[in-house]
Amino acid sequence: MLPPRHRLGAALVIALTVGLVTACAAEAPPSPAPTETVAETPSAPAPEPAATPTVSAGVDEDPTCETLIGEDVVADFESIGWSSQAESFYLGELELPHGLQCVWADFGGPAGDHLQIFGWAPITDEEAAGAQTALIAQGWIREASDEGVYITEPKETTIAVDDEGYGMTYLFAAGWVKLADTKQGLLLIEWPTA
Secondary structure (H helix, E strand, C coil), rough: CCCCCCCCCHHHHHHHHHHHHCCCCCCCCCCCCCCCCCCCCCCCCCCCCCCCCCCCCCCCCCHHHHEEEHHHHHHCCCCCCCCCEEEEEEEECHHHHHHHEEEEEECCCCCCCEEEEEEEEEEHHHHHHHHHHHHHHHEEEEEEECEEEEEECHHHCCCCCCCCCCCCEEEEEEEEEEEECCCCCHHEEECCCC
C-alpha cells in the first residue's frame, strides 16, 4: 500500500479551469463581399485531395502525464510553475505495469502538501475484483454507480478532501481503473480519449 500523500484539493484545479472556460471569444471577421466570376469548363478533372490521417489517443497508445488530463488543466498547472513526475501505477500492493500515475506539483519549490495525483491503468476483471476486496478489507469504502465502482480511502486516514468529503479514490470500469487524490479529481482524467 502506498503511504498517504498530502494533496491539494480539486477546488484549485476547478477554479483554474473555470478561468479558462470563461475567457471571451474573439469576434468573427467580416465575410468578404461577393464578386461576380465567370466559370470556365475545365479541360481535365481536378485531382481529389488526399485524405489526411487523424491521430487520436486511444487505448492502444500509452498515456503520458500531459495526455492523461485535459490540455487546459496541464496549461493551468504549468502556468503556476508545476510540472509532472511519472510513476508506476500501484493498486495497493499490485503494480499494473501498463499503467501510469502522475504527480503534479512545484518540484523546484519548497516542500509542501500542494500536489495533485492522477492515474490510469488497464486491468483485468480478476485483478479488479482482487484489488477491490483487498482495499475494502483495509477499510476503504465501495460505492457502485453508473460510471463504475468507486473505492475511496476511509475518512479517518484522509488528509485532503473534495467538496463532498472524498479523499483518494479509484474508479473501476470495464477493462481499466482510474485514480485521483480526490473523487472530484477523477473528472479531470480524460484517458482514454477514444
